[in-house]
Amino acid sequence: MKAVVKHGLEDKEVELRDVPEPEIGPGDVLLEMKAAGVCGSDVEFWRNRITYPINVPVVQGHEFCGVVAAAGDDVAHFAVGDRVVSETGAHVCGVCEFCRAGEYNICPDRLGFGYGVDGAFTNYVRVPERCLHRIPDGVPFEHACLTEPIAVAYNAVCVMSDFDPGDDVVVLGPGPIGLFAAQVAKAAGARVVITGLPQDAVRLAAAEDIGFDAVVDVSNHDLEDLVAERTGGVGARLVVDAAGAQAAFAQAMEIVRRNGQITKIAWNMDPLGLSLDPIVAKAVRVQGSYSHTWRTWENVLRLLAGGALNMDAMISHVAPITDWEAIYTAAEERHAVKAVLRPV
Ligand SMILES: [Zn+2]
Ligand SMILES: [Zn+2]
The missing domain is CATH 3.40.50.720 (NAD(P)-binding Rossmann-like Domain)
Known part of the structure; x- marks a missing residue:
């Protein structure tokens, strides 16, 4: 599958590559990406202007949603075909003081999609079940993928x-x-x-x-x-x-x-x-303020379902992932408001 991969730690070391589909563990789903937002941080990763460590090579993209394409044996609350959006904390330790207090967004071991583990500017993403939220009926993928920046x-x-x-x-x-x-x-x-x-x-x-x-x-x-x-x-x-x-x-x-x-x-x-x-x-x-936790995601999804936010004014570009460079450039030059990528 085609993927936008950051492969080095120099300026502009990002390219479209063929990568294998991810394998999932018993507690994961395989999420078929339907829409993914381009974040300012994706552009900063491209230009390598960031102050925290990045695992390369890594598939970029952390604002994403789609459909459950496969579910591991231990996945209890989601099934193949469910419309879902994923939180960004791909890995948190689960046992530190912050995780135990529900403040897993500031877990010192947190690794996010798109820089710590493979993200969403591709066709399939491995996602732990705890990251998933159901997309309310009537909320299109192009809006649901932006739950993260709203959160x-x-x-x-x-x-x-x-x-x-x-x-x-x-x-x-x-x-x-x-x-x-x-x-x-x-x-x-x-x-x-x-x-x-x-x-x-x-x-x-x-x-x-x-x-x-x-x-x-x-x-x-x-x-x-x-x-x-x-x-x-x-x-x-x-x-x-x-x-x-x-x-x-x-x-x-x-x-x-x-x-x-x-x-x-x-x-x-x-x-x-x-x-x-x-x-x-x-x-x-x-x-x-950094990141977000579960209840915030649910509240944002309710705001989206209730039409409380003007999303049409926010989405200036919708493009295939193959256009990533033009989209990053538009974002960097502030010609885009919010860009959404679609799979190819
Ligand atoms: Zn973001
Ligand atoms: Zn932790």
Whole structure:
């Protein structure tokens, strides 16, 4: 079967290869991939700009769904033909303090699909049963495969952050995670502002399409003034950093309310290089957010089934996996909002 394989640790060491179908163990299913989302991290792996270890060669792709094509003898809750979407933690230890507490997303031994074990930009994936969720009727594969990035946003906004309906939430960065974070905050009743830069024009247009309280290009609007105006000078209860740049964090510290929260989802390899004194002076909580767990996935699938999220505005490209390089390039140049790959 054809697969998009990262085969080395230098820039652009990714290629389409023929690989054998995976063999499954007794607790696994063989998932026939029907749709797979392209993540910003897939592009970063391609360009080898990542701060955590990668097992190469590895089939890329961790946002995926499909149909159960075969099930191991110990698989109890899923059968051949079931429509399923998979979580991303292909391996967790199951016995560490975090796993035992249900916090398996931060298991130190966690290995994800697409970098730690073979992922989904191919025809078949070996998936442990514990990773599976049923796709509700009426949710198409192209939407269901994006459960993972929505779960990243949901975890950051709803699980790791504190705000109430009617509160002001500002999302910095209109990439797919930022757009989903803004959509989840909106669904939770917040008043939502999302920001970007001129090079984010395609994504800011998607934000306009989805509809938020304000969509702001910070190169020609003063965000501090806008937030002050909207909040009576108080500041935003929650700022979600989905941008990662130093300037974004500086902005977050400026616009956050006293006793408010900054939740950081975006990565950045560079040192921050600025004073964190405003965090102290304003008694602000800074919260990191990584990955997601089972209940978040179920809630996101319910949001998808209920039509609470605008998915059409999010999916800018649907292409066969053989077009991976053009799609990665479009994502890197921010011409794509979210791209979905189909098997060949
Ligand atoms: Zn992802
Ligand atoms: Zn563990």
